[in-house]
Amino acid sequence: MVRRRAISVVAFIILAIVALVGTNPLDTYFANLGDRAPRGDLIMQFVIVGICAILLFAQVEYAGTRPPMTVPWTITVVLAYCLLSMVWAIDPLIGFRRLTLTAMVIWIIVRCVGDLGVVRTLNLMRGLLAVVMLANYAAVIFTPYGVHGMSFDEADAVFGDWRGVFGHKNTAGAAVAVTILLFLFDRRQMPVWVSALVVLPSLYFLYKTGSRTSMAALSAALLVGVLTLGYNARRRGLVLPVLALGVSVAVLALVMLSPTIQVMLDDPRAFTGRSRIWQLLLIYAREHLWTGAGFGSFWSIGPSSPIFRLTDDWVSRYVPHAHNGYLDLLVTIGLPGLIVTIALVLIWPPLKLLLSWQVSGQRRAVLLSILIFCMVHNLAESSLLNRTSMVEFFLILSVVLMHRIADQSEGRHQHMQMWLEDAITRRGVRRFSSRFAHSGNLNPVRRSGSGRLAVLARSAGVQTPPESVREKDDRGE
Known part of the structure; x- marks a missing residue:
């Protein structure tokens, strides 16, 4: 078991590095092209396949040790529905390749969490993010690539923002935000000064990135984390009333602000141009509400991409995703797939965690705060079921850890x-x-x-x- 665990440590570190900084760190060109970067994508495929091969070897070589953790059935159902969408996908070959990579990444995370356990996984993630933070400051201080320069038509928007070793300031902001959450909650025996030594520089770096999405998502995650600290699963009588009140307030705010929201969506310059993208995707979603284009078959599939039939402006030339993870799922696997994904991946795991009796408040806080951060982040960026996307990596990691803890707890x-x-x-x-x-x-x-x-x-x-x-x-x- 010790050797299998060591192999899982190596596999987890490689996957985390690939998810965090990709295969082309400090490369703005490939970072902006995203899936249109064939070289980076090809390297990514080889890395993922290699990690899977290593873990499969470990499973066969040390078959007499503890059985590996299996993929939670909720995630399996979501992947099965995505596979079903290949029947009507615009480009089933590309969609199947992307789905296969997504499934392989999820399987790697599940295997590593099963072999390492919760505490080892979280501590390993903390160590990696602390090293990445040091690398970020080194990139800013010693290289010209740590700060955004001219990047396509975004020079005015991102010029001067810090990105460290990451391809874009928004990616850097998300990594720094999760670093803050991991070093604030569930620190156990970690001294306060060690936590402060990481959290304070991370907060300053997040500010210098100018990533408003990550700042807003971090605020929501911190609020949920603090509220979770006082939660007791054995006295959960107030949970439903509080949730009902929160939903009611959200619906009321949505109704009251709907005219303002409509005006903002009608303005193509709002949300740094995102509203223009969302307008086009909502048009497509209304026409293909129940099926979508098929998993992975909307963006970056060549001339057959639906975006070219919707517009010929800058969106079709430069944009590789919807800048909204939920809209991306809506236009690829349809409304049924979006509902299934939200219910089984974003709602059921935290519900299991909240209903578990033998989980500490600190552990609940760190996992729920990371999940909330990823959910809010996907309102302005796209990472849901997106292969090795960094935020998707954090989301799946938190979900698998929730399943791992809840399955071994009464409740x-x-x-x-x-x-x-x-x-x-x-x-x-x-x-x-x-x-x-x-x-x-x-x-x-x-x-x-x-x-x-x-x-x-x-x-x-x-x-x-x-x-x-x-x-x-x-x-x-």
């Missing part, structure tokens, strides 16, 4: 998982009928302690390892 989510399986699987229907015929009691067996967890897990088909095998760090203890 109401075990009941919910059992009833969900009863509702959607044939095996569950048979078990439901058998339970009703023998006892007439449809309530789950109530026991205390680990006995109840074992009964619920067996009923739901979840394989929980014995207490001696479970790592304490996975439960936040």
Whole structure:
């Protein structure tokens, strides 16, 4: 197990570096072209395939050790729906290649988290981000590439903003923001001065990037993280009222501000030009609401891309994504796919975490804050299900860690998982009928302690390892 864990450390570091700085650090040209950079994309494919090969070798070579963690069923369902969209995709070959890379990245993250555990994974991520922060300052101080110069037509917008070793200031801002969250929450035995030594320079660097998206997303993430610290899963009676109040306030604000929002969307210069992109995508979404163009089959697929039929201005020439992750999913896998992704990837994992009894407040805070940051960030940037996108890497990492912790903790989510399986699987229907015929009691067996967890897990088909095998760090203890 030690050797397999060492291999997972190497694999995780390589994937994290690729996700953070890509294969062309300090290269503004390729950073702006994104998927239109064939050289960078080809290198990325070789790296991902190589990491998968290393992990598969470790799994075969050390087959007698603890079984590897499996991909959560919620993520599997989302990937399956994306695969189904290949049936009607505009370019199924490109879409399938992109989906395969996305699935491989997710599998690598799941394997590494399963082998390393929660604490090791978070500490490894902290160490990597601290090193990247040092590299950012080194790039700004010692090289001309650490600060944005002229970049296509964006010279006035980004000139003078810091980007460090990253290709763009927005990417740098997102990495720095997640660094702040990791060093603020769930620090355990980390001294305050060590945390401050990383957080304060990170805050200043974030300010110098001028990335308003990351600043806004970080503010929302910090608020959620602080509120989560006082949350108790055993006293969750106020959760639904608070959520209902929050949704009501959001809907009321949306209604009251709708005229202003409409005016801003009608202005092509609003949101630094994003509203022009969103207008075009909403037109396409209305025409293909239920199917979309197919996963990965809207942007950067050549002349067959729908964007060329919608416009011939700067959007079709320079823009590689919608600058909104939710809109990108809407125009690729349609409204059903967007709903499935939001429900199973963005809602169910944090709900499991909130309903788990044996998770510390600090651990909840760091994972929920990272997830909220990624969700808010996707309102102005695109990274949802986007292969090795850095924010997608952080999002999937937080989701997998949530599944890892919640699956080894008692809580109401075990009941919910059992009833969900009863509702959607044939095996569950048979078990439901058998339970009703023998006892007439449809309530789950109530026991205390680990006995109840074992009964619920067996009923739901979840394989929980014995207490001696479970790592304490996975439960936040």
